[in-house]
Amino acid sequence: MYSLFIDTHDKDIVITLFKDGKVLSSNIKTSERHHSDYTMPMIDNILKDNKLTVHDLNELLVVNGPGSFTGVRLGVTIAKTLAYTLSIPIKTITSLETLAISNKSKEDKLVVIHDIKGVYGAIFKDDKLDGEIFYKSNAEYAEMDKEKYLIIEDETLDMESIYEYMKNIEPTIAHKVNPLYVKIIEALKND
Amino acid sequence: MKDVYIMGIESSCDETSISIVKNGCEEIATTVLTQMDTHALYGGVVPEIASRMHTENITMVLEDVLSKTDITMKDIDAIAVTYAPGLLGSLLVGVEFAKVLALVYDKPLIATHHIAGHIYANNLVKPLVFPLLALVVSGGHTELVLMKGDYDFEVLGTTKDDAIGESFDKVARVLDLPYPGGPNVEKYSKEGSHTYELPKPMDNDELNFSFSGLKSAVINLKHNEEQRGNEIRKKDLARSFQDVAFDQVVRKSKLAIERFNVKRVIVAGGVSASADLRERMAKLCEEMQVDLSIPPMRYCTDNATMIACAAYPQFLNKDFADFSLRAKSQEYFFQNCD
Numbered sequence: 001m002y003s004l005f006i007d008t009h010d011k012d013i014v015i016t017l018f019k020d021g022k023v024l025s026s027n028i029k030t031s032e033r034h035h036s037d038y039t040m041p042m043i044d045n046i047l048k049d050n051k052l053t054v055h056d057l058n059e060l061l062v063v064n065g066p067g068s069f070t071g072v073r074l075g076v077t078i079a080k081t082l083a084y085t086l087s088i089p090i091k092t093i094t095s096l097e098t099l100a101i102s103n104k105s106k107e108d109k110l111v112v113i114h115d116i117k118g119v120y121g122a123i124f125k126d127d128k129l130d131g132e133i134f135y136k137s138n139a140e141y142a143e144m145d146k147e148k149y150l151i152i153e154d155e156t157l158d159m160e161s162i163y164e165y166m167k168n169i170e171p172t173i174a175h176k177v178n179p180l181y182v183k184i185i186e187a188l189k190n191d
Numbered sequence: 192m193k194d195v196y197i198m199g200i201e202s203s204c205d206e207t208s209i210s211i212v213k214n215g216c217e218e219i220a221t222t223v224l225t226q227m228d229t230h231a232l233y234g235g236v237v238p239e240i241a242s243r244m245h246t247e248n249i250t251m252v253l254e255d256v257l258s259k260t261d262i263t264m265k266d267i268d269a270i271a272v273t274y275a276p277g278l279l280g281s282l283l284v285g286v287e288f289a290k291v292l293a294l295v296y297d298k299p300l301i302a303t304h305h306i307a308g309h310i311y312a313n314n315l316v317k318p319l320v321f322p323l324l325a326l327v328v329s330g331g332h333t334e335l336v337l338m339k340g341d342y343d344f345e346v347l348g349t350t351k352d353d354a355i356g357e358s359f360d361k362v363a364r365v366l367d368l369p370y371p372g373g374p375n376v377e378k379y380s381k382e383g384s385h386t387y388e389l390p391k392p393m394d395n396d397e398l399n400f401s402f403s404g405l406k407s408a409v410i411n412l413k414h415n416e417e418q419r420g421n422e423i424r425k426k427d428l429a430r431s432f433q434d435v436a437f438d439q440v441v442r443k444s445k446l447a448i449e450r451f452n453v454k455r456v457i458v459a460g461g462v463s464a465s466a467d468l469r470e471r472m473a474k475l476c477e478e479m480q481v482d483l484s485i486p487p488m489r490y491c492t493d494n495a496t497m498i499a500c501a502a503y504p505q506f507l508n509k510d511f512a513d514f515s516l517r518a519k520s521q522e523y524f525f526q527n528c529d
Contacts, residue, residue: 040294077249078291
């Protein structure tokens, strides 16, 4: 059973190929702006390097945000189109969960992802999301009571733990897979 | 020769569209999902909303278009996608989607320019015959182009400042007309008469255009009238502006027809949806005794059918793209053509 994991929510594009839950290959490419140049070539290459074709894939795993709107949209568009055209299951995971799972501490965690104006964040207890994913401005975040949490801002992804965690996630219908933006966009705020 | 089926994909602005076209000229099936009602709530296209809606809908648009025909993905010979110009985030969705289809179905990928689409939409009406004069009028383009063959473009004249569609949108804003601006200028102008005096731009024998002076004249006129406490007659001002703008287009087209021995005039681009411009060009071509072709209205707005048409000569030339294809918000179509 081959699973393809796609994460394009920040500047590191992560493409991982699993066989029966074990990592066959995992490629990371850092790109400030041009995810479009690299993501599909990375997917094409990781399959070729393992002498597989896209038709050998059994499952899609995709990070659906939050993070860069454009980055997430790119990964989600690719993943949902692959899942739809190949008629294989697709599961989504949030960027914040991937970071929480990859950190092995047992403490309560505050996982945050920064952008220019603020942070996306969520509290995790026993590696489970506690409450809702939020977006706070830098000023709001500065005022937040963070003392009781282990703050996780960056973490090397532990791919096999992520795979294990995703085993318990129900697949989504490909048409319904969409980015999790969290942040309300400017035009909608005036309503 | 074997029939060639191309699947076109277009997501450059606020329409998600997929179409299958046979041999670059016969529409097999098309789906266009417009977001216009959503954007109308905000008074114009909101790029982030447009991008979001493309991602939400694109696989359903594929399912829909395939449900309209017996042609299957197996029968498709190539996947063509608009890569430029347009809203970057929107283009990106179509481009990545197209790459996946090319990978999954093992088809060549073709990067097609939106303006080539508008030109080649004419093949749906009747085959292009060369040499021809193409009048390209849209939100980003105002050109008179001599075509001596497929993808052989010589720009005879272009705008020195604003594109014609851009000037319509700006004037719509000055007149406080609702979105979509350009078409509403025409709507208002229908009930107005040419009673405001506006300067005639580029009143010379050049083939270039200018619209910025005309737009400024509209702004100044409105401002001056308001200073004097006079109410602006919106319909009349729309009529006056449109007359002068289209008169310039027709004058320059006439000069180009006179100078170059063309067999055919084609009109391409979003502004070719204007009924007034269509009538004026029809009258000119009748006077000059040249054949005119303008695509039906539904092909003048953004659609993937025209993209699949324009990709056909590219397919024959094996002008294929790879998976590193990048969407571009701005790319002047004729830059490499002279």
